[in-house]
Amino acid sequence: MHKPNPNAAPSGGASAVVLAAGADDESRALLTSTLGDATVVELALANVRAVLPADRIVVVVAQGDTEIRALLGDDLTYVEQDAPLGTGHALTCARAAIPADTSALLVAYADTPLLRPESLRGLLNRHDLLGADLALLTAVVEKPLPYGRVTRDASGQITGIVERSDLTPSTDDALEINVGAYAAAPSTILAEVDALAGAGEHRLTVAVRRLIDDGAKVVTYKIVDTDEVQGINSRDELDAAADIVLRRLFMPRKNTDTHIVFGTGGWRAVIGEGYTLGNVRKLCQAIANEATRKGIDHLGVVIGGDRRFLSRESAEAAAEVFAGNNIPVTLLPDDVPTPLVTFAAPYLGAAYGIIITSSHNPPEWNGMKVFRADGSLPLDDETDRFQDEANALRAAEVITLDLDLARRAGVVVDRTLTEPYVDAIEEIIDIDAVRGSGLRVVVDPMYGTSQLTLGTILTDMRVRAEFIHATHNPLFGGVAPAPDLERLSALIQMIKNGDGRYDLGMATDGDSDRIGIVDETGEYISTNDLLLLLYWYLHEVRGEKGGVVRNIATTHLLDRLAAHFGEKSFECKVGFKHVIAGMEEIGAVLGGESSGGLTIRGWILGKDGIFACALVAEMLARTGKRISELREMIYEITGRLHTEEAGVPATPDMRIAVPRRLAAAPLTHVGAYPVVGIDHTDGTKILLENDNWALLRFSGTEPVLRMFVEADTPEKATELMDWLKGFVTA
Incomplete structure (x- = not known):
């Protein structure tokens, strides 16, 4: 059931009457039919609730109705229409329930659920700004629809509403229609309805036509999206509306829609639109609430940010919210990789790890990833709770503590964890095996966060490494920092022009959790092939027995190699949290996705491009082979796809x-x-x-x-x- 919008502000003295009585049993049944994830009447009232608070909304229902009341909740005012005489009569039934201070009455229908709140706001706004006697909602359609046609004179003034039965050749071409929502002073519209009732006429449309004919000041608000016009008067119209609702689910959200929505790898949005410091604070408040409810708030949180616009400011804003909720914070310095935060949560025993990043998205994006105490990503049910609670919060409900005060009180502690993270990698990677190998590599961090950590590891390995695109550039050179073939042209060209000087090219994405590899010839190596090489290496050279996990879009050659080893392979949905779950289920030694993410058993429960680069260097050093040689060797086992x-x-x-x-x-x-x-x-x-x-x-x-x-x-x-x-x- 749709809940009232606590943020909806009254439009002055505006109120609304929603007509939901229906003309007969069939029309009432349509009102309670399912449309998307709600019913027709719920969707219609949700739009009105977005414009006006519940105590200013009156719903007219049929005599004895209980179903619609149960759907809509008890915070609205209900009146019954004692007989289905018409829409004008339904409005008069609501007369006594309309708030006495109402200056503008919005009249809407429960069978038009696809009207957008913006259209209803626009209607009320034009009525108020233009001092009109009546404002009506219209739409210009491309083909005739079964609605009354709006006619205008040469100056654009409305001259009438012509019903379908009264169309003439001259008015049949008029494709501006009367949608059927109105705004007027209650006294104005009710006086016309009362006058008609004496003559036995109870249609609201006729009252509107009389106002136009009498020379009242009538203005319109035109709908541009004609999908809004779709009413629900038959099962065919219900099916058509269902398609519209489905299309709207996938429309990009812009302007006033700033809801927090988690995807497969956290929350991401365009800076200044969905991504704002206000939303960061609300999401952190929701996470703080969850930690408090679970009794894990004393464990604290660890927070870091990458190199994107607003990342440092966002990390500090997040710290202030957790501090305000009496939750200790370890605040990492700027420019930290996502895998470091994944590592930091279990390393510190924190309740949650939080990284401000939008991963490989274009530079105008930012976002947040949340990790649980073990370093794994929360599953959908948990992120749904985070986003739903955050979206329901008002700014006044967010509790903060000034960062300087929180630092002085010791609630926020600044701490660098680069060394523990690097040390942990070097406990798993055979650093000594790489020393003396003479490996020469080019690294492209894509203006991201891997230079310090990966550079330290390569130095410890005595690998001769050259870095490109390593400066702090939040525009990422004008491209999305994703380490794929299209965006690694500079790395590829550098190796090709090196005349055999380099053994390998490595790349990481903007937050360093994905890897890209270029071999010694300058050929880009797909992650599908890289996963194949690493699985063979882990199993056959390092002797780490176990299966392999891949997502649904990743090569089946991994399955062939696992079968060759007598091991299990496991296919999962896209999203690294599903890879981790699959690895735990079968005890896999390796899990990965064709998009560039991988991890191994015994390392963090998330993808790590820095660790992956170090593992590739170890593989080349211990086998004494180049990438191209290893590929051909493994293709002899698996065949080619x-x-x-x-x-x-x-x-x-x-x-x-x-x-x-x-x-x-x-x-x-x-x-x-x-x-x-x-x-x-x-x-x-x-x-x-x-x-x-x-x-x-x-x-x-x-x-x-x-x-x-x-x-x-x-x-x-x-x-x-x-x-x-x-x-x-x-």
Whole structure:
């Protein structure tokens, strides 16, 4: 059930009457039908609640109704329409319940659930600013709809509302329609309704037409998004509205919508829009509340930030909130990698670790990742609690303590944990094996946070390392700091131009939890291949027995290699928290994702690009082989599979159409290749023969439909990808 919006401010002396009595049993049944994750009437009232507080809203229901009251809650005022005489009569039934100080009465219908709160605010605003007798909501549509048409004179003034039955050839072309929501002084609109009632007429629309005909000052607020016009008067209209609701779920949220929403790896948003210091404080208050409820608040939190805009200010704001809630804070200096915070939570025994970062997103983004006491990411049920509680908080409910005072009191302690983190890595990585190997590498931290920690480790290994893009640049050179083929051209070119001077190129993303590798020839090595190499190395050279975990979009060659070793392989959903859960389930030695994240058993419960780079250096030193040689050796065991990835903008219409087409006719073939199975665990994965597959998956963090294929030959991979592209754009 939709709860009242405590932040909704009254529009002066505005009140609302929502007509929810229905004309008959069928129309009342439609009002209580499910639409998305609520009912029609709940959605309609949620829009009004967003504009006016509950004590200014009157709902007119049918005589004896209990169902709508139960859905909407007891904080609204209800009146009954004793007979279904019409909408004007329904309004008069509400007369005594309208607050006496009402200067503008909003009249809305419960069967128009797709109106946006902004449209209702706009209607009230124009009524107030223009001193109108009546304001009505209109929309210009592209094709005729079963609504009254608005007519205007040459100057644009409204001259009438023509009902469908009265259309003439001249008015049939008028595509501005009367949507059916009004704003007027209560006395004005009720006087017209009363006058008509004496003549046996009870339709509210007729009262509006009389006001226009009598020369009242009538203004309009025009709706631009005509999806708002969709009413619910039949099952077909309910189905059409369901598609609109689904499309809206995937529309980018802008302007006034600043809700905190967690994705697969934390909360991320555009700076100045969803990402604000106010939202940082509210989210931290929600986490502080959770820690207090669980009785783990005395364990404290550890907080750090990366190199993005507002990261330092955000980390300090977060520290002030936890300090204000009597929760001890270890505040890390700026420019720390995400894996260091993942490590720090269990190292310090903290209740939570928090890093201000937006990972590999473009520079205009920032966000927050939260880690539990063991360093793992919270699962969905926990992050849902965080975001829901944070979004419900008002600024006045956030408790803070000035940072200087908190430091003087010892509630906030500044502490550097770089050395313990590096020491912990060097306890697992065979530093001595690398010394004397003569490895020469180029490192691209992509203006991120890995230079200090990774540089220290490479120095301890006696590896000759050159760093590029290592300065502090919150614009990241104008590109998103993601270590993939498209963004590592400078690293690739440097190795190619080095005339064999370098053995390896390494890269980490903006917060250093992902890895990118370039071999000695300047060829970019996909994470799929890197995972394959590292799994072989861990199992066969280091002797660490166990299975492997990969997400649904990662190579099946890992499964082949695990089968060769007599070990288990495990496929999970996208999101590293699912990789960690899978590793725990089968006792895996390695877990990773094709997007660049990996970890091993015995290290932190999260991905770590810095650790991964050190492990690759160890692998080359101990095997005495180059990346290209290791790949060919392992392909002799597993055979070859070739991958392709692509993405297309995911329009809201596509979000509906693609799953619908997949469900309409079960796939038997992808092109000429027979389908042997379909998996809907995370997106739609189409399984073909010989470990070939194709995956369609809508991103959880961006408006993108991602496509992945893996096939026996490059040509077949391209063929499968072309089929996917054709399917989604058909």
